[in-house]
Amino acid sequence: MLGNWIGGHDTPIWLEPSGWRAAGAHAAFSFRLGGVSQGPFASLNAGGHVGDDASAVTANRAKIAAHLSVPVHDIAMAEQVHGSRVALVGEDWLELAPQQRVPFAATDALVTHVRGIALGILTADCVPVLFFDPVQRVVAAAHSGWRGTVEGISSRVVKTMVEVYGCRAQNVRAVLGPAIRRCCYEVDESVAGAFIDRFGRAHATIRPGRPGKFLLDLPSCIRKDLLEAGVSPHHLQDTGVCTACRNDVLFSYRADGGRTGRQLAVVGLRAKRRGGDLSCDQFA
Structure with missing residues (x-):
């Protein structure tokens, strides 16, 4: 079914959580198509730590940011150490010069309520989870590897949204991106x-x-973790796409033999509608 939505190999492909733009958040999961990287990183590699040419990664990230109408330097990133630490991204982060905006150390999830900040997570089999509370206007992004999943990183994100920003768990929306199944x-x-x-x-x-x-089954474990944290089943989406099965259009660490690129999952407040985007509903 996924192939029905693939254009040529130079066409960028995106997945967006259905309904989020209308509710005030921009969010998307990038695929591996439509970038400038070569070799095992072809073509829309967003990972700067995998051995790809740095200028190619910069160009690819700029493409992804442009799709979401977000300045590329305004995407906050996590170091991603396969743990479960959640970090807050505040207004003081925007005051830093672009070269000072390094990834949040020893962190696998980010939360913010600040407009103008987007949150980014890199994956190539692990599960990217994006969160949005349209009532309190809070967004979050988590990298859920197997260790982070066992440690309940997704429920920790929801708990942070509730305790720090006054969210109600039943208002939180969450979507699981392409990942190994x-x-x-x-x-x-x-x-x-x-x-x-x-x-x-x-x-x-x-x-x-x-x-x-x-x-x-990592996604089913994450779903159970979120439900136990109080998230409504009606507010959970799952793209249902396996990175290893579809490594023709997605990076997969396992299917690609360990040398490959990374997808970028991004979420932020203040969306700007553009045509041609895909909805997760089209992959249900």
Whole structure:
């Protein structure tokens, strides 16, 4: 079904959470098409730490920022250490010079209520989760790898939105972006055990013919974490796209053998409508 929405290989592809623009937030998940990077990073690589040419990464990030009508230097990034720390991005961040806006250290999730700041998360199999409360006008972005998922990074984001910004969990909207799915995410018994203990046996199944190996469903675990945090099931979206299955249009660390680029998931307040965007509903 995904292929129905792919143009030529030079055409940028985006996914947007349905209804968010109308409610006042801009948000999108980039794919790997439409950029200038070459080789294993072709073509819209947004990761500056993977060995790609720095000028190509800069050009690619500028393309993504332009799509959202956001200055590229106004996208706050996290260091992403596969943990569960949540950092607040305040107005003081905007006062820094662009060269001083380094990624938030030892952080995997960012939250802000400041207009003019966008939040960015890089992924190539881990789950990017974007959040938006249209009532209190708060947005957040989380990088949910397996460790962060076990540690409840998504529920920690919701708790931060509630405790710091006065949000109500039932008003928070969340969307899970393209990520590796149960069909392709093989883990060993120790990792599977951690998920079974935390979320239940249904989320990790034994892989036939592979002793000691399990297939793990990260998105379903994140969904359970969010529901337990009080998020309404009506406010949860999932793109449902597997990065490993569709590494022709998405970067996948596993499917690409470890040397590949990164998608960028971005969310911020103050949207500007542009034509030609895709909705997550089209992939439901």
